[in-house]
Amino acid sequence: MGLGLIEEATKWRRRGLSEPWLEDSFVAELPPDSLRRLERHASLLDAGQLDGIPGAAGAPVVIVLDGAVKVFQVRWDGPNVLVDVAGPGDVLNAEEIVTGVATAVRFGQSGKVVLLSVPRRKFRELLDCDQEMERALCRTFARRLQAQMNQRSHTGRKVEQRLWAFLVELGRRHGTPANRGGTLLRVGLTQADLAAALGVSRNSVETARRNLREAGKLSTGYAQAVLHELPSEEELDQAFWNWA
DSSP: OOOHHHHHHHOTTTTTOOOOSOTTSHHHHSOHHHHHHHHHTOEEEOGGGGGGOTTOTTOOEEEEEEEEEEEEEOOTTSOOEEEEEEOTTOEESOHHHHHSOOOOEEEEEEEEEEEEEEOHHHHHHHHHHOHHHHHHHHHHHHHHHHHHHHHHTTTTSOHHHHHHHHHHHHHHHHOEEOTTSSEEEOSOOOHHHHHHHHTSOHHHHHHHHHHHHHTTSEEEETTEEEESOOOOHHHHHHHHHTOO
């Protein structure tokens, strides 16, 4: 299903890979005809232009083809908050097209990324004439909202509990099997990013990570982690009830 420009940019077929999209992403939801239609109106975006996209008049819709993009909600009275990590197949900067309300966000890349750009007006026209594409976008937004609600449900818990819940949520979407068991999470988040996601200090994040390592729940390396468990949301709640 990877076509023309997309295949040229990601080379996933040439590398003998299955489709590279996150299974619950916008592109993964698109039928082949819809993907071809989208690709005809798209162009590759230089990753260096990513920072200037949010808030720009008529800014394009962006689709992540490879790599990870950090999404921060801009706060004028304090530090920005990391609210999402987008991966292959995810769509960025499209919310306003559906809701009519602009959101103050900033994007940051985690390592090398490959991005597709679609003019905002053309993307709106595509949604108007392609019901499958519109449904795929709505399902994507609904899943993103559910994930954010899950994270908000942990507000008030200990920092290490909130960090564990955040990493588990990322692991469910972005994780891959680790060589020695567990789930490898490699999305390039720094300690500062984790602090921005939880609204705590870096020192608090480091202490929480150490506690999770000592509890045998994860191993950490440079910009990556291996989760030795990947509980469901219900299992998380039960574990937190008995958390020492």
